[in-house]
Amino acid sequence: MQSSPGLAQDPPLTPLLSLQTITVRGRNQPRLDGVSLQLEPGERVALLGPSGAGKSTLLAVANGLLTPDQGQVLWQGEPRAHGVRARRRQQARIGTLWQDLRLIEELTVQQNLNAARLAVWGWPRALLNLLLPLDTAACAAVLQRLDLDPALLHQPVSALSGGQRQRVALARLLRQEPLLLLADEPLASLDPRLAADLLTLLLELASPPRALLLSLHRPDLLGGFDRVVGLRAGRLVFDQPSASLKPAQLEELYAGSGPP
């Protein structure tokens, strides 16, 4: 369907992730109703919609936590694996930045960063990580990439400040070496300056071949995105280059649900 303008003239690429007519019947989460969406390598896509529209559900389908009731998920052109191991290998390339960060408070920064490698590590390394500082160089490198002092590596996460935690969560995402970055309203609870900083960082990290799919509530921050997708009551309302988005479309998307 869509491909980003910058890549349009290239030979057809295999989409990184392709969601095909995904339906989720809501039990514990908002429902999805025949949603299709493709992400090409290098694309930065913003996901808009009022609360309860199914943004989180869509992200959960994308990262594999949720299996849709109908529809197919293709990862790099292949159906999502049924075998447990193959599926985990696919999930290991999809990194999620959670709104509540989901760091493990009791572990050190280094142990948290290494927890992103658990999908590919075996038991011996997983246990050793709880005993010794492993892969210090690689962990220090991701911290430095995010302007954090490598001396933080040995601090317990519970001792960090709010801003540091945010960046450590990002560092963990990098340490996972994902091809697709997902973020569920990462800016929601941040003050404007921190939010802008984080968004810049995320857009920067999503350089080819990585792609970014980010849900947000703030239409004013769409500048850096290639595409914008609108979701309302579980249905896809629009999917277009962000430059062509009109205020009327936004108004319609959020109609009846208060200011965006």
Next chain:
Amino acid sequence: MRPAAPLWVLLPALVLLPVLALLPGISHGGGWELVGQFAAAALRPSLDPLVLGSVLGGLAVTAGIALLGWAASLALGLVLGIASSRVVWRSCCGSAAPAGWIRRLLALPRSIHELLWGLLLLQLVGLQPAVAVVAIAIPFGALVARVVSDLLDALPTASLEALRSGGAPAPAALLTALGPPLLPQVISYSGYRLECALRSATLLGVFGLGGLGTELRLTLQSLAFPELWTGLWLLLAVMLLLEALLGWLRRRWAMPARLGLRQGSVGRQGQEMVAVALALLPVLAVVAWRLEVRPAGLLQWQGLPPLGPADWGAVTALPWPALVGHTLLLTLTAAALAVGLAPLLLVVVAPWRAGGWLVRGLWALGRLWPPPLTALLLLFVLQPGVLTGALALGFHNLGILGRLLLEAAETSGVPQQQALAAAGTGPRLALLYGRFSGLARPYLSYGAYRADVILRESVVVGLVGATGLGSQLLEALSSFAADQLLALVLAYALLTLLGEDLSDRARLWLLETPHGDGHPQEAGGAWR
């Protein structure tokens, strides 16, 4: 090199290495056939109306004893708890010193296991239903007293001081300021005590104090396995029903869970609680009447067999270091087995839903099955000794700890586990890293408390022999050696008090750090 939180939870399981290494040495392999018959009989319990009738009768007696013992212990515990609270003494008399004295006095009844109380009373007043009830009421009452006073002393005193400085008399101010916050915690805890009372009443029966336990032991010893399973399945049904009912009440009344990391809004629907408490009173009266519990009967002491002159030489000649050493070894092995196996089993079965249910079933059996019966069963294939006793006690406590861990794991670390799973981490590692990180401190501090309970309980596996103080005690009881009995009970009490102090310290240390979320009363005893 300091192990991180999730590893702490698994470390006690290292005790499996020596245990598995020693097992072949103590197995005699004679009774595997019997164990097979026992297991096979689980699927075809006897449905003979006679058997069913006698099992149901026994079950009713056990449940009645549990209920009465529990109610008596609550009444006793509330009164003594208030009497040993520092806050109460300080506001009423200006000095907290008497609270300390009463606390110290209460340590002795608490440190002696209900089985010992039961057997001692049995010698004094003969077999009657009231013996088991009182045997439960004494140590449970002292325990409830300690918990109530700890809870009271841990409550914030600001509103009390406000009322007092406004001129309210001490009793009225105490009731108004401390009553409402205390009540839901006490009720939640007392629900848990009722579960304990049911287990204790079954255990007392195993030693002949009436009820289903007696039948369980007799059917086991006469190898009547189908009849044994009739009793076990019914007991299991009652226990699970009781646990489900109490869990439901706890949620309905928004009570603090025992291993809850965070206390939500505590205590709603006060009228309903009071109504339930009032409705219990006639039930108790009917039960007491049906069981023919007569308090007066306790005052009629039977003539004791003539006691010989005390032979203190024989008392000092007892192998004390070995007795104490074996008791401690038994306790630590059983505690490590219970504390370490619960999380290990959860990790092992994490990928399979069916495995989870299997583990739950195993734990329910462990809770239900009185340790001396497990020990007797183990004797079919193992030689008597410390390890056999430790396995029996460990299995029982595994059931208790495992259920607690599951309860706590349902609400703790779920987002972290999900995040790991979404990034492709396998279910076992996601459980270990995601959920056990936050649970490690509260779980291990509960484990420290459990070790202290196991020390007290070690007497109940004394009948499989050579397990230290417990077996020596039972021997002294049956041979009417009052001098040895006295010395052994005192030694036991001393050891238990030391153990309690140690486990309190361990718990405080574990809960001290900022992210332990440690409410002082958790360290003190809401979990007892």
